[in-house]
Amino acid sequence: MVRIAIDAMGGDxxxxxxxxxxxxxxxxxxxxxxxxxxxxxxxxxxPKKYRNKVEIVHCTxxxxxxxxxxxxxxxxxxSIYVAVDLVRQGKADAVVSAGHSGATxxxxxxxxxxxxxxxxxxxxxxMPTSQKGKQTIVLDVGxxxxxxxxxxxxxxxxxxxxxxxxLGCAKAKVGxxxxxxxxxxxxxxxxxxxxxxxxxxSFVGNVEGGDIFNGSVDVVVCDGFVGNVLLKxxxxxxxxxxxxxxxxxxxxxxxxxxxxxxKRVFRKLKKQTDYAEYGGAxxxxxxACTIISHGKSNPKAIKNAMFQxxxxxxxxxxxxxxxxxxxxxx
Amino acid sequence: MVRIAIDAMGGDxxxxxxxxxxxxxxxxxxxxxxxxxxxxxxxxxxPKKYRNKVEIVHCTxxxxxxxxxxxxxxxxxxSIYVAVDLVRQGKADAVVSAGHSGATxxxxxxxxxxxxxxxxxxxxxxMPTSQKGKQTIVLDVGxxxxxxxxxxxxxxxxxxxxxxxxLGCAKAKVGxxxxxxxxxxxxxxxxxxxxxxxxxxSFVGNVEGGDIFNGSVDVVVCDGFVGNVLLKxxxxxxxxxxxxxxxxxxxxxxxxxxxxxxKRVFRKLKKQTDYAEYGGAxxxxxxACTIISHGKSNPKAIKNAMFQxxxxxxxxxxxxxxxxxxxxxx
Numbered sequence: 207m208v209r210i211a212i213d214a215m216g217g218d219x220x221x222x223x224x225x226x227x228x229x230x231x232x233x234x235x236x237x238x239x240x241x242x243x244x245x246x247x248x249x250x251x252x253p254k255k256y257r258n259k260v261e262i263v264h265c266t267x268x269x270x271x272x273x274x275x276x277x278x279x280x281x282x283x284x285s286i287y288v289a290v291d292l293v294r295q296g297k298a299d300a301v302v303s304a305g306h307s308g309a310t311x312x313x314x315x316x317x318x319x320x321x322x323x324x325x326x327x328x329x330x331x332x333m334p335t336s337q338k339g340k341q342t343i344v345l346d347v348g349x350x351x352x353x354x355x356x357x358x359x360x361x362x363x364x365x366x367x368x369x370x371x372x373l374g375c376a377k378a379k380v381g382x383x384x385x386x387x388x389x390x391x392x393x394x395x396x397x398x399x400x401x402x403x404x405x406x407x408s409f410v411g412n413v414e415g416g417d418i419f420n421g422s423v424d425v426v427v428c429d430g431f432v433g434n435v436l437l438k439x440x441x442x443x444x445x446x447x448x449x450x451x452x453x454x455x456x457x458x459x460x461x462x463x464x465x466x467x468x469k470r471v472f473r474k475l476k477k478q479t480d481y482a483e484y485g486g487a488x489x490x491x492x493x494a495c496t497i498i499s500h501g502k503s504n505p506k507a508i509k510n511a512m513f514q515x516x517x518x519x520x521x522x523x524x525x526x527x528x529x530x531x532x533x534x535x536x
Numbered sequence: 537m538v539r540i541a542i543d544a545m546g547g548d549x550x551x552x553x554x555x556x557x558x559x560x561x562x563x564x565x566x567x568x569x570x571x572x573x574x575x576x577x578x579x580x581x582x583p584k585k586y587r588n589k590v591e592i593v594h595c596t597x598x599x600x601x602x603x604x605x606x607x608x609x610x611x612x613x614x615s616i617y618v619a620v621d622l623v624r625q626g627k628a629d630a631v632v633s634a635g636h637s638g639a640t641x642x643x644x645x646x647x648x649x650x651x652x653x654x655x656x657x658x659x660x661x662x663m664p665t666s667q668k669g670k671q672t673i674v675l676d677v678g679x680x681x682x683x684x685x686x687x688x689x690x691x692x693x694x695x696x697x698x699x700x701x702x703l704g705c706a707k708a709k710v711g712x713x714x715x716x717x718x719x720x721x722x723x724x725x726x727x728x729x730x731x732x733x734x735x736x737x738s739f740v741g742n743v744e745g746g747d748i749f750n751g752s753v754d755v756v757v758c759d760g761f762v763g764n765v766l767l768k769x770x771x772x773x774x775x776x777x778x779x780x781x782x783x784x785x786x787x788x789x790x791x792x793x794x795x796x797x798x799k800r801v802f803r804k805l806k807k808q809t810d811y812a813e814y815g816g817a818x819x820x821x822x823x824a825c826t827i828i829s830h831g832k833s834n835p836k837a838i839k840n841a842m843f844q845x846x847x848x849x850x851x852x853x854x855x856x857x858x859x860x861x862x863x864x865x866x
Contacts, residue, residue, distance in 0.1 A: 336776045385764035393761045415768030419776040431723045434715035436769045438745030443773040446666045446749040
């Protein structure tokens, strides 16, 4: 049974949605949630029939969102520190946190450690595509701001393994984000990365920003600076279109009728792009499953983060990454 | 009267939309279009009453879209070479081309030359925002793939001048695209650029991808690699949303009714984001106005490119850029 250490205190809305989400997940799947945080707050939220299916590890400190990630390494009684250390000690198989993402990254990287052959873990995220039910994995989206070609190559290996093992792609296609599809396109770093990633059969070459959303590849590789920009840009475009439609609708009674009728369609679109559907972003490259959830996670997001962690652990993707790198280095 | 040299042959659809667009513009504004290309093809398209309001400069060669930009420098009888050289010789004030953009950039930079103090010209583009009628200038969007801090600083100066002089901002706000708003965020190059751009009063600091579309700044500065990615990503998101809505509508008779009613709203949205409304992207940093239009430009796009060139020349933005750099270097 997969054991998941959950930072129960770190999210923007406190312990409530975290504990609730873990219980929701438990209703659908067998696993052991280990809730880390203030027992006096957590215990009362657990329904009687689940009390013997949940562990609580008590601690009182929490890293607040506005604190420095570097402080996290000294705060040994904080919920995220204790949750990560449960994995380090072999008492849990995965850690999930909706708390301070910088603290989660640093602690997971330093206390759990990196997979052999990986210099820097990367945050992977899932983008919706115009192909029904298909997502694109984009990595890195913020863990590593300045990357070299070797880093990007390792991201490609990790993305490929995640797509094949966790998402069940038959044969994942990997693209390198660039300013054009031709092999000659790219900046100095991506051009050097192109040569390295060419070792992978899964590599389809350079892809452009639009390819993230058309389903032509399963994995898109970029540095964390570009990944952050494209993530925020995508959200900005989607928000602007939706705001624009709303403001126009106000001016037109005919369009109001149209909008009401289209409501169901918009709701489905929202679901497609809602992070709660994914649950969180895996930090790939760490020796154990680490899921970084959104600070504003609702119980549904946490439930899906649990499911993601279970799939991650059961797929043994980390062993696949390690073995792949070892084979490539031979 | 502003004299505009127009590459009449280089676009994807040949000379027809280019000549038509120039005539459309002439119906609304006084200027001298100098159409460069095959006279036997261009002349028949010009209505009798406009024949003495247009110049034709004959040449027979055209740089095709799939040819190398470097060849352009040797092809002295090509429409874009001749058009650029009309500016070089002082016979035209601006050049507009919907042809090979790499060739246009190289020729304009090398034959017309750079503004004193500018190391590398940059392509600026206009992005729609959720604030009615307001656009954000983003530069560079593809001319310079690897940039240093000094390049980004010069882009900031050029963007500021363009916003103030050509778009008529009272006091343009300039932002540096980064992976977070805090001054400490950024990659090595943007962090160094942050310090340089801080010399400008107009600088509001780091901005994120979403700020391009919310109208909080007038100018967003980035390197050409990131600019290309964000442009293509934005198009990808907008296309995906529109495809998604269309495919959902097919499955639902109720939504079809809704969609019909909302048609007008969608049409207005399309207009907001249609490049034909802008006409083209100015190549800033060259000693004379150079407008790079889309290869697929229709007559309306070319008409708007003419208007943009007229505003550019009349605003004397290049002198403003030169003077600003001189003052900052003192």
